Amino acid sequence: MDVGLLFDLRNPAQWHRPWADHYARTLELCEEADQRGAGGLWFTEHHLFEDGYLPQPLTFAAAVAARTRRARIGTSVVLPALHNPVDLAEQAALVDLVSGGRLELGLGAGYRLPEYQLFGADFQRRFAGTERNIREILRLWEEKAVTPLPIQDPPPVWGGFYGPRGARIAGRLGIGLLHISHAMFGHYREGLAEGGHDPRSARVSDLLPIILAEDPEAAWHRVAPHLAHQVNSYRQGSVEGTGRSTPLLTAEDLRDPNAQDTRGLLDILTPEDAAVRIRELTKDLPVRHLIFWASIAGMPDDLVTENIRLVTEKLPPLLR
Template sequence: MVKLGLVFDLRNPQAWARPMAQVYASALDVAEEADRLGIGGLWFSEHHRFVDGYLPQPLTFAAAVAARTRQARLGTCVMQPALRIPAQLAEEAAVVDILSSGRLELGVGAGYRVPEFELFGVEGNQRYERTEAAITEIRRMWADGSVTPPPVQGSLPVWGGFYGPRGARLAGRLGMGLLYMSRARFADYSAALVAAGHPAESARVSGLMPIILADDPDRTLHEIAPHLAHQQDTYAFHEAEGTGKEPRPPVDPYELTRPGPDGAPASFQVLTPQDAAIYLRERSRDLPVEHLILWASIAAMPEHVVNRHVELVCHDLTRELGIAP
């Protein structure tokens, strides 16, 4: 059964800044309410040294959410094993799994930002090798009791959040799920999965879907356009940071909502639940999808927009997709 999820990054941009304790408390309230309304998953992202305070430690926040929720799966979308000692990550993940009574889904990525690797004293050009070694070691530690206590789940789900073919093949080789919705990358992933001796039917896909739900999409897009611009422009700035390259020019947030060349999906959309269901069915067609994940908020967008978005995801979109509560 496909589960709908929400991902949190806890950004606090200067233009709409609040005390960080308030930002975190509000996110906990949203997560708790979404869980009460039947959301399938609550996911937490990771970045370091972002100007807006992007969440740096997703498992720490997931532990707090575990204590406030009862049914939603809790996931990282994604965190970076290359920045951590495997034993530390194995222990932290196990603790969250215990606190949540076995609800953790560990989504990982290789990372890409120079300042993040510098902060942790890691060579960025070894990020894929470090990620693979870390996941292999973490699984071994869980299996043989090298770290204690063990996670509740006998086989804790691990996902590879990789956008390129190299990462997709890595996810397949290690028998992870692929945390990226792309038919081209799924082909790379599934081929590597089978080549490594994993059953073809063990393939599984999830992905972050770039949509916000609203009753009046045009009005809501106008409200959140500055927040969307901040999100995209800071991603571009921080991706270029430390590389010697210039970040791309500031985006036109309205341009992001238009289809790309050759009918490619728009980079971002505000949709009604009915249109979102059509979009999600098309994106997930013929793929073994487990989780469809939407942003909980775009760069501190207005609270009333967040709350209505969450309601529409949990009630209307769930109904449109025929997902059992």
């Protein structure tokens, strides 16, 4: 089980930096995290976000691969139903080659109608399209139908699904489940059996809604505006184009213990408290990767640096 960091490259208007500087700084943070011993550096895909949410994670992953030496290079997630599987198989192979065989390819269905409209893809059949294109990527590698091939044969592939249907899809495909959940693990194992795969091959990983700080209470007040931006952008994005609406939340709403729909969006913890939480969460599950937010929507640099240091240096010994 390794510990890594996810970068989404958000650059909100309230805290905006010149884009070239923002990308350069993120590359520096990835390089620093690799030198500190990060187990993984992960990137994710969205389109049409006003804050510039990373739209091409494999492109950025290739740049990070060239700047690092040890960390796994992962996606959590790429949206295969939006892309030609040949293109993804080739791009992923190149990241694996540039990284020296460190790619972890996470793939998921997504949830935003405008993104599917942008690419001319069928939102109503996104799960079927996702499963079909994952199968095709695996086939292209297995049958050596694209060149050059990745170093790993094949690179580890993960399904980023949160419900029973997706968990069974990941199982049927024989790939890892990018979700740590005791409730979903049973559906995943059922899918493995259905697809003719050994249930003992099961493996799970996940992005945890946690950042680390030496003083969580002080950090909370500084992170809260950034978290409110992040949460509201996800909520608004989930209903955009559907004719439905969802109210904006404040930082106070996010801390309301009675607000059932906002629990678990983010916890700011000390490494010691995080280790206790993680041991409970992962008990009896075959966990490979734990992924933490590197930053929440442009949060202050000193908190980002502290979070990366604690995730990469302080937390792993506590988990061991």
